[in-house]
Amino acid sequence: MADLLRLENVVKEYGALKAVDHVSFKVPESSIVGLLGPNGAGKTSLIRIITGITQADSGNVLLHEKDIYKIKDPSVGYMPEERGLYKKMKVGEQLIFLTRLRGLSKADAEKNVVFWMKKFQIESWWNKKVNELSKGMSQKIQFIATVSHNPKLIILDEPFSGLDPINTNLIKDEIIRLKEEGASILFSTHRMEQVEEMCEHIVLINKGRIVLNGEVNDVRNSYKENIFELTTSNNMPEEFFSEFDCNIKKERHYLIRLKQQQSTNDILSWLLHHEVNLISFNELLPTFNEIFIKTVNDTSHE
Amino acid sequence: MNKLGLIIAREYLTKVKNKNFIFTTLLTPLGFLIFFIVIGVIFSYEGSKTYRIALLDKSEMNIKFPDSTKKFSFIKTTEPIEQLKLKYKNGELDGILVLPKFAGVDVNAYTVYYHSDKAMDIEIESSLEKYLQDGVRNYKIQLMNLQSEQLDKLKTDIAIDPEPVSETEKDRSSYTGKIATMLGGIMGYVIFFIIFLYGASVMRSVADEKVSRIVEVIISSARPVELMLGKVIGVGLVGLTQIVIWLVLIPLIYFLGMSIAGIDTQQLQEVSQTMGQQAPVDTDELAQIIREVGAMNWWRISVLFVFYFVGGYFIYASMFAAIGAASGDDINDAQSLTIIVTIPILLAMYVMFQAIRLPDSSLAMFASLFPFFSPIVMPAMLAFDPPWWQIGLSLILLFAFSYFMIWVAARIYRTGILMYGKKASIKELGKWIWKG
Numbered sequence: 257m258a259d260l261l262r263l264e265n266v267v268k269e270y271g272a273l274k275a276v277d278h279v280s281f282k283v284p285e286s287s288i289v290g291l292l293g294p295n296g297a298g299k300t301s302l303i304r305i306i307t308g309i310t311q312a313d314s315g316n317v318l319l320h321e322k323d324i325y326k327i328k329d330p331s332v333g334y335m336p337e338e339r340g341l342y343k344k345m346k347v348g349e350q351l352i353f354l355t356r357l358r359g360l361s362k363a364d365a366e367k368n369v370v371f372w373m374k375k376f377q378i379e380s381w382w383n384k385k386v387n388e389l390s391k392g393m394s395q396k397i398q399f400i401a402t403v404s405h406n407p408k409l410i411i412l413d414e415p416f417s418g419l420d421p422i423n424t425n426l427i428k429d430e431i432i433r434l435k436e437e438g439a440s441i442l443f444s445t446h447r448m449e450q451v452e453e454m455c456e457h458i459v460l461i462n463k464g465r466i467v468l469n470g471e472v473n474d475v476r477n478s479y480k481e482n483i484f485e486l487t488t489s490n491n492m493p494e495e496f497f498s499e500f501d502c503n504i505k506k507e508r509h510y511l512i513r514l515k516q517q518q519s520t521n522d523i524l525s526w527l528l529h530h531e532v533n534l535i536s537f538n539e540l541l542p543t544f545n546e547i548f549i550k551t552v553n554d555t556s557h558e
Numbered sequence: 559m560n561k562l563g564l565i566i567a568r569e570y571l572t573k574v575k576n577k578n579f580i581f582t583t584l585l586t587p588l589g590f591l592i593f594f595i596v597i598g599v600i601f602s603y604e605g606s607k608t609y610r611i612a613l614l615d616k617s618e619m620n621i622k623f624p625d626s627t628k629k630f631s632f633i634k635t636t637e638p639i640e641q642l643k644l645k646y647k648n649g650e651l652d653g654i655l656v657l658p659k660f661a662g663v664d665v666n667a668y669t670v671y672y673h674s675d676k677a678m679d680i681e682i683e684s685s686l687e688k689y690l691q692d693g694v695r696n697y698k699i700q701l702m703n704l705q706s707e708q709l710d711k712l713k714t715d716i717a718i719d720p721e722p723v724s725e726t727e728k729d730r731s732s733y734t735g736k737i738a739t740m741l742g743g744i745m746g747y748v749i750f751f752i753i754f755l756y757g758a759s760v761m762r763s764v765a766d767e768k769v770s771r772i773v774e775v776i777i778s779s780a781r782p783v784e785l786m787l788g789k790v791i792g793v794g795l796v797g798l799t800q801i802v803i804w805l806v807l808i809p810l811i812y813f814l815g816m817s818i819a820g821i822d823t824q825q826l827q828e829v830s831q832t833m834g835q836q837a838p839v840d841t842d843e844l845a846q847i848i849r850e851v852g853a854m855n856w857w858r859i860s861v862l863f864v865f866y867f868v869g870g871y872f873i874y875a876s877m878f879a880a881i882g883a884a885s886g887d888d889i890n891d892a893q894s895l896t897i898i899v900t901i902p903i904l905l906a907m908y909v910m911f912q913a914i915r916l917p918d919s920s921l922a923m924f925a926s927l928f929p930f931f932s933p934i935v936m937p938a939m940l941a942f943d944p945p946w947w948q949i950g951l952s953l954i955l956l957f958a959f960s961y962f963m964i965w966v967a968a969r970i971y972r973t974g975i976l977m978y979g980k981k982a983s984i985k986e987l988g989k990w991i992w993k994g
């Protein structure tokens with residue numbers, strides 16, 4: 257698939273601090289990419305460069321092979337972590353203003369804003385001022401402001417922070433739908449279960465540098481430790497423990513780490529042979545939470 | 559519409575449609591009217607009390623006091639002072655004025671005594687002084703065998719009529735200077751006020767956008783300098799709108815108020831006639847003033863006024879915008895930084911007053927060219943007809959400098975609006991300008 261966005265050796269320094277240190281990655285067309293990293297890792301600095309708000313000291317940020325800082329491409333939609341709307345402006349007016357600012361005509365802007373407000377069933381808020389809305393409500397407005405001009409690249413900084421589960425799902429579904437319609441989404445988050453659920457690709461940065469970058473499944477496979485979990489209905493014979501590297505998790509519940517040259521079939525045939533009744537058997541994959549913590553800790557102690 | 563246009567339109571429309579704007583625009587002229595009426599009432603307030611003052615005249619000057627005015631009733635008496643003091647204590651008198659013997663025509667000081675337990679108010683003191691001064695004067699005239707008509711003849715009115723030396727210069731009257739001073743003062747003051755008021759409004763608006771974080775959304779699609787300029791221009795247009803409304807509204811309210819108060823023009827004329835008797839203005843003089851005002855080059859003055867307003871507004875409003883961008887999450891933080899702007903504006907104001915007093919001085923010359931001062935000083939100088947080269951040079955400097963200030967402010971602005979938290983120090987501002 258063609259690349260929508262490509263970063264090549266991007267560097268940004270604030271005095272002695274290297275906020276972004278030779279970062280390179282790609283966002284393919286029609287994909288969801290998660291940008292992860294602990295607090296202060298340089299996510300916001302990186303996002304500000306990608307959105308063209310600040311200029312990189314060196315390196316390239318290319319959208320459709322063009323320098324993003326120079327073109328201020330209206331096909332980018334950006335929702336900052338620090339949400340912001342004009343508090344005293346009416347919702348409808350405000351959304352139309354922001355949409356037109358991204359290059360749409362007045363008529364198109366109005367059409368799109370109405371479409372999105374209907375979709376979220378909030379047409380009745382058209383004449384409300386933002387300071388009359390709850391936090392969750394203004395989050396929805398913020399999301400509409402980000403996508404109402406049909407951007408090709410949508411950048412969301414912590415899109416789910418402060419949302420209740422219902423609204424989280426609503427936004428999540430919209431993100432997936434936008435991706436299916438051809439847009440690419442780059443979002444930063446601390447919530448690892450969302451990464452597992454939504455992203456195809458992740459970029460993990462720490463101290464301004466990329467420490468992990470790849471397909472979600474590849475990353476997970478590269479971190480797996482060949483540990484399997486099994487449950488039985490009768491007790492395990494003693495011989496099993498000398499044959500395999502096995503720990504008892506709780507009664508009739510075991511964790512087995514495969515040794516070199518051992519395969520899962522070896523375990524299963526042994527169990528059959530010794531008449532142990534198997535209830536469940538599955539591979540224990542690392543969660544992204546674990547991968548995140550492990551990678552960050554490893555790279556922080558360098 | 560391009561982005562700058564959109565930003566200007568938003569800034570303008572939200573401000574103009576705001577209830578606050580509508581209120582202040584409509585109520586300010588009314589408020590001023592009420593304010594002036596109240597001030598008028600306060601100043602015309604004369605205590606209702608009449609002071610009963612006993613006059614114990616031992617001076618033999620036979621000074622004439624009016625029998626009774628609204629403020630005083632004088633009672634001539636020869637009763638001994640102890641008797642009078644008793645009367646005072648009984649509340650029959652408010653004061654006792656004792657005039658001792660007057661030494662003679664060569665004496666230039668005369669002390670009289672006023673007995674009362676209450677402090678004398680300034681108005682009583684000055685009225686009594688006036689009566690006594692006139693009395694002593696008349697007494698001295700008598701002693702010196704002078705005729706009071708002779709004294710009147712000693713007074714001569716002097717008029718200095720300025721005449722041009724070169725034929726190309728037009729003839730001016732002695733009023734030119736006075737009218738120019740008045741007009742200049744008013745124009746300088748108006749520009750000062752507008753710049754200060756709307757500049758501060760730009761600052762608040764920028765700080766608001768920063769605090770509400772909307773700024774990040776906007777500058778992901780518009781350049782920071784577009785956002786800043788849009789704001790400066792938008793607020794400037796709001797200011798102009800307000801002024802135009804006031805120019806229409808103030809005379810309207812004035813005449814409306816007049817008719818409601820039941821004062822018709824007939825009465826107004828009578829009032830001005832009676833006032834005219836108190837301070838006689840020669841009809842010739844009045845005609846001369848009107849001719850003078852009419853002869854001024856109003857086209858030139860108003861067009862240049864607008865130029866100076868625009869230039870000055872851009873300089874100061876962009877400085878205010880930069881300060882707004884440098885302020886922290888608490889808008890009040892910015893207060894300490896506003897000193898960078900307030901000092902030159904206030905200085906300009908004082909220089910302007912001095913410059914219209916001494917329009918030919920080198921101070922006036924320098925101030926009319928120096929871009930921080932010229933927007934306020936030069937409009938005030940226009941009435942004195944400065945030469946064209948001076949106006950031209952001053953305008954070139956002004957616009958070159960406002961371009962420069964917008965550039966400087968934009969550099970502070972684009973860094974400042976993304977720095978959240980604490981307000982920036984002046985040192986940091988300098989760094990933002992040079993490093994960008």
